[in-house]
Amino acid sequence: MKENVTSRRDFLTTAGKAAAVTTAYTMLNPIKSFSQQQKKIKVAIVGTGSRGSGMWGKELLAEQGDKVELVGLCDINPLRVEFCKKYLDTNVPTYTDFEKMVKETKPDRIIVTTVDATHHQYIIRGMELGCDIVTEKPMTTDEEKCKAILETEKKTGKKVTVTFNYRYSPHRQTMKEILMSGEIGEIVSVDFHWYLDIIHGADYFRRWHRLREKSGSLWVHKASHHFDLVNWWLEAEPTEISAFGKLNKYGKNGPFRSKTCRGCPYKDKCDFYWDITNNPHYTKLYVECEKADGYTRDGCVFREDVNIWDTMTANVKYTNDVVMSYSVNAFTPYEGYRIAFNCSKGRLEHWNHERQPWVVPAQDDIRLTKNFGTTEIITVKAAEGGHGGGDTRLRDMVFTPGMPDPYKQAADSRAGAMAILPGIAARYSIDENRTVKISELINI
Numbered sequence: 001m002k003e004n005v006t007s008r009r010d011f012l013t014t015a016g017k018a019a020a021v022t023t024a025y026t027m028l029n030p031i032k033s034f035s036q037q038q039k040k041i042k043v044a045i046v047g048t049g050s051r052g053s054g055m056w057g058k059e060l061l062a063e064q065g066d067k068v069e070l071v072g073l074c075d076i077n078p079l080r081v082e083f084c085k086k087y088l089d090t091n092v093p094t095y096t097d098f099e100k101m102v103k104e105t106k107p108d109r110i111i112v113t114t115v116d117a118t119h120h121q122y123i124i125r126g127m128e129l130g131c132d133i134v135t136e137k138p139m140t141t142d143e144e145k146c147k148a149i150l151e152t153e154k155k156t157g158k159k160v161t162v163t164f165n166y167r168y169s170p171h172r173q174t175m176k177e178i179l180m181s182g183e184i185g186e187i188v189s190v191d192f193h194w195y196l197d198i199i200h201g202a203d204y205f206r207r208w209h210r211l212r213e214k215s216g217s218l219w220v221h222k223a224s225h226h227f228d229l230v231n232w233w234l235e236a237e238p239t240e241i242s243a244f245g246k247l248n249k250y251g252k253n254g255p256f257r258s259k260t261c262r263g264c265p266y267k268d269k270c271d272f273y274w275d276i277t278n279n280p281h282y283t284k285l286y287v288e289c290e291k292a293d294g295y296t297r298d299g300c301v302f303r304e305d306v307n308i309w310d311t312m313t314a315n316v317k318y319t320n321d322v323v324m325s326y327s328v329n330a331f332t333p334y335e336g337y338r339i340a341f342n343c344s345k346g347r348l349e350h351w352n353h354e355r356q357p358w359v360v361p362a363q364d365d366i367r368l369t370k371n372f373g374t375t376e377i378i379t380v381k382a383a384e385g386g387h388g389g390g391d392t393r394l395r396d397m398v399f400t401p402g403m404p405d406p407y408k409q410a411a412d413s414r415a416g417a418m419a420i421l422p423g424i425a426a427r428y429s430i431d432e433n434r435t436v437k438i439s440e441l442i443n444i
């Protein structure tokens with residue numbers, strides 16, 4: 001078939017199926033008419049590391065300060081919580097005792113940005129103490145904690161929001177818009193492959209993420225983003241998964257090892273050597289807080305205790321009979337992903353190169369090909385801000401009352417559960433060498 005590549009900036013207007021992408025973005029801009037009379041939402045943060053102090057601290061207050069009042073900060077590391085207070089230039093009280101913080105500061109909402117495997121403690125206790133919860137992904141790391149969260153939500157009548165920022169990036173929203181338009185028919189299967197490079201991918205192996213008991217492994221910590229995107233794009237839920245995984249590069253595979261990059265005798269020959277002290281913010285946030293808990297942000301990627309996989313593949317089946325072939329690799333030369341939706345009337349593809357050592361034109365466009373038809377290129381303008389503009393738009397969605405949600409981007413606890421369950425099932429699938437049904441883990 002001859003390829004006819006055309007610009008599709010006018011895609012949806014021409015198709016007449018939905019508002020144009022730019023119009024959609026205007027629709028989703030923050031509602032500026034938020035009443036000054038309206039009471040601010042009282043917010044407390046637990047977990048004042050990178051995400052808590054940045055995305056949900058400084059950036060939230062800068063953007064949503066007219067709607068949000070920060071009332072308390074909590075972290076198990078007393079030095080980090082004090083640093084966060086300074087960094088945010090605030091007078092709010094700081095705590096290492098969560099219960100005390102909630103009782104004294106009486107927040108309406110608690111933002112949970114602790115280590116993944118500890119989220120459930122704060123989500124559950126926070127709701128029991130009368131607060132709604134805004135939690136970072138993954139909602140939690142295993143099925144028992146997941147059940148406990150869902151039960152507490154039901155019992156207390158409080159609400160859990162899970163902050164899936166990936167849904168909000170302009171490219172992913174455009175793909176959602178195209179799929180919703182029905183132009184290429186029903187989705188039949190999905191090819192989805194995610195590449196974590198030797199910079200970002202390696203970084204997971206320096207931090208607490210390298211331990212399955214803290215992150216649930218990358219099947220949960222990282223893949224929950226991807227599984228959530230697919231659930232959202234397909235408007236379906238996963239039913240079964242068959243997975244493989246191996247640790248090929250990091251951990252025991254290394255030719256040498258140390259505890260941290262600082263002081264490493266192999267620093268001159270290690271490709272992964274990284275000097276955290278070149279980053280003044282990280283030095284304050286992590287290095288200067290080490291004496292309180294011993295946590296080192298620049299751990300050696302070859303430490304023997306790495307117990308997660310760096311090479312993962314799976315087949316996943318969904319409630320609407322769609323099947324997905326999925327993989328994540330954590331030591332690729334470039335960062336990005338490839339996704340394709342094979343549909344009854346055509347194929348929708350996106351090849352994203354977020355970071356790469358060379359420059360290839362048109363690597364971030366969306367391709368829409370109709371069966372017996374032509375290929376069209378859809379160029380989507382990247383938005384400013386973290387995660388392709390997703391972080392900003394997510395904050396708007398979470399804290400702006402009455403925010404329109406035409407693409408169903410807001411995510412509740414069920415979405416939070418459905419994003420982690422395939423990864424939890426993948427772990428069982430690898431450990432037990434069999435296909436695992438989601439219904440074996442939880443019945444919701």
Ligand SMILES: NC(=O)c1ccc[n+]([C@@H]2O[C@H](COP(=O)([O-])OP(=O)(O)OC[C@H]3O[C@@H](n4cnc5c(N)ncnc54)[C@H](O)[C@@H]3O)[C@@H](O)[C@H]2O)c1
Pocket residue numbers: 046047048049050051052074075076077080112113114115116118136137138163165221387
């Ligand atoms: N949506 C995204 O794109 C995105 C990006 C980065 C991180 N995250 C999520 O944000 C959360 C925080 O990640 P981060 O990168 O800020 O990590 P981090 O290591 O910088 O911060 C984690 C903080 O939690 C604290 N902590 C650990 N255990 C605790 C406990 N039991 N009680 C209270 N505090 C505890 C640590 O002292 C630290 O300050 C994680 O759940 C992570 O998955 C999401």
